[in-house]
Amino acid sequence: MFFLQATNPSSGVSSVLFIGTMGMLVLTVGLVLFIIFHQRKVSRYQRTLQKMEEEQQKILLNASIKLQEEERQRLAADLHDDAGPLLATARLYLNENLVNQDKATQLQSIFQARQIIDDTIQLVRNISHSLMPPTLKNFGLESAVNDLFQKISGSGSMNASSRFHDYKDRLKPEKELIVFRIVQELVNNILKHSSSSFIHLTQNVHGDKFYLRIHHDGRGIIQTDFDKLNKSNIGLGLKNISSRLRVVQGSIYFEKDISQTYYKVTIELPKDEPYQ
CATH class of the missing domain: 3.30.565.10 (Histidine kinase-like ATPase, C-terminal domain)
Structure with missing residues (x-):
């Protein structure tokens, strides 16, 4: 006589459910870990990009400051090297001893001073034009x-x-x-x-x-x-x-x-x- 051992169907179903649940759990954990690592990677990239943008901002700011400083230095040099000597020369012609000179000398000195002042005015006008072309x-x-x-x-x-x-x-x-x-x-x-x-x-x-x-x-x-x-x-x-x-x-x-x-x-x- 042969005896057959009966199998429990519910036991097989439970095993399948258990394996499926474990598989889903592993996938879920894997997905969560992937998202975490990906977010960290994105955060590092964004920090790197932000740092690069900050460095770029510094470079542009320094360039702008240097440009303004160069323009100020050029303006100061033009006034000092060109306008300064012209006005100093005009002052020589209009010194306090002018009143003691004869009329012809006075007229000549005034004429020379006026010419120099006209040149200075033109110089200042040229500098102004370079700052804002008319x-x-x-x-x-x-x-x-x-x-x-x-x-x-x-x-x-x-x-x-x-x-x-x-x-x-x-x-x-x-x-x-x-x-x-x-x-x-x-x-x-x-x-x-x-x-x-x-x-x-x-x-x-x-x-x-x-x-x-x-x-x-x-x-x-x-x-x-x-x-x-x-x-x-x-x-x-x-x-x-x-x-x-x-x-x-x-x-x-x-x-x-x-x-x-x-x-x-x-x-x-x-x-x-x-x-x-």
Whole structure:
């Protein structure tokens, strides 16, 4: 006689449930650990990125401070080296002994002093113009940029041209000055380093963005070069550009045309409300 041992179905089901529960628990623990490690990794990355941004802020701030200090030193040097001697010379002609001189000598001294004072006034006016070009102040960014490019083209060293397509509403005066200084810095770099045969600037507006684009056919840089120079201890002019752009919440892009025949620099700014 054969005896068969009966199996308990509920025992098998319990084992399956136990294994399934343990599997789900392991998966859940694994998922929780993955999320924890991932969050830590993201936190470390964010801290690293924040530190890099802080370092970049310091570099741009130092560049801005250095630019302002250089401009102050240049202004002080111009006044000390040029205006100072002129006024001192005029004072010599108008000394206290002048009243004891004969009339012809007095007239000659007054005439000489007046000439020197006129030269000093012109010098101070030139310094003032370098701080705020009169064309920019009186007629706006378009006229100032066109005047700059006409002078470059008039020198015969390079074919320079500029065209504003959509500048019916002027930027705010302080913004115009910053943008003009950026254009000056870019143009100066191109004149000094690119060996270009032409330089051309265009302006237009798309939506709520204001654009200036400079094209030239000489040696240039692309965005990766600009980013590297901006983070290094060299390229002060480019850092000055970055510092000024931060003030006007603008961006700049360096690229080479798809034809590989010229370089293009694009300045992008938020469009202002019409300035009256």
